[in-house]
Amino acid sequence: AQSVTQLGSHVSVSEGALVLLRCNYSSSVPPYLFWYVQYPNQGLQLLLKYTSAATLVKGINGFEAEFKKSETSFHLTKPSAHMSDAAEYFCAVTPSGNTGKLIFGQGTTLQVKP
Amino acid sequence: KAGVTQTPRYLIKTRGQQVTLSCSPISGHRSVSWYQQTPGQGLQFLFEYFSETQRNKGNFPGRFSGRQFSNSRSEMNVSTLELGDSALYLCASRLAGDKLETQYFGPGTRLLVL
Numbered sequence: 001a002q003s004v005t006q007l008g009s010h011v012s013v014s015e016g017a018l019v020l021l022r023c024n025y026s027s028s029v030p031p032y033l034f035w036y037v038q039y040p041n042q043g044l045q046l047l048l049k050y051t052s053a054a055t056l057v058k059g060i061n062g063f064e065a066e067f068k069k070s071e072t073s074f075h076l077t078k079p080s081a082h083m084s085d086a087a088e089y090f091c092a093v094t095p096s097g098n099t100g101k102l103i104f105g106q107g108t109t110l111q112v113k114p
Numbered sequence: 115k116a117g118v119t120q121t122p123r124y125l126i127k128t129r130g131q132q133v134t135l136s137c138s139p140i141s142g143h144r145s146v147s148w149y150q151q152t153p154g155q156g157l158q159f160l161f162e163y164f165s166e167t168q169r170n171k172g173n174f175p176g177r178f179s180g181r182q183f184s185n186s187r188s189e190m191n192v193s194t195l196e197l198g199d200s201a202l203y204l205c206a207s208r209l210a211g212d213k214l215e216t217q218y219f220g221p222g223t224r225l226l227v228l
Contacts, residue, residue: 032214043118043204043219051214090157100147100208101170102217104157 002027004074004091006105014113019063019078021108023091026072033074034092034102035065044090050074061085086112116141118207118220126226132193135223139186139207145169146188147217148180151202160203163188192225200227 007022036044048059055067065076091105119138148160159172163182180190206217
């Protein structure tokens with residue numbers, strides 16, 4: 001069964017520092033991978049998705065992620081953190097390419113310190 | 115275009131009662147998925163409806179059920195509520211149910227079972 005594992009339930013960075021949120025997937029077939037963000041008391045918003053086209057995927061708000069098959073990873077990065085990036089981030093995979101059913105990681109809470 | 119709306123936003127029930135949550139998808143979207151979010155279990159897929167038919171189902175007991183109407187609005191029902199059903203329930207919609215379409219999430223309904 002497909003699954004994703006997010007390493008680190010909490011990540012703290014200083015404003016302006018690099019953001020790196022880790023996600024590893026487990027899949028026997030080429031996966032479709034997603035990063036979502038959730039702000040307090042809100043639903044989820046799609047940051048970016050990998051659908052087997054380019055391995056480096058650019059998303060909204062300056063985020064990007066690189067699909068690395070050899071490492072089974074899909075880490076999320078942003079060169080310079082902003083206070084408004086403080087939120088919870090979820091990596092997700094879709095079994096059989098059906099995005100109506102997403103399997104989520106446990107989430108990583110990003111704290112941005114001034 | 116209005117986003118996904120969910121009603122009510124907050125709900126308090128007691129054990130043994132039943133509850134019905136409503137989700138109105140983005141206009142023109144025909145697929146609606148439901149997820150449960152709890153601190154312990156994270157985000158878990160409940161079910162997906164497309165054109166009034168359940169297309170996918172997660173690993174939840176039969177107390178959790180749903181339906182979709184001809185206008186694509188969806189409801190989920192939980193019968194015989196248990197304390198563990200306290201959660202944020204999110205619904206998400208997508209356009210035509212094709213494999214890699216983005217899911218757009220609503221703000222959720224927060225259910226507290228006492």
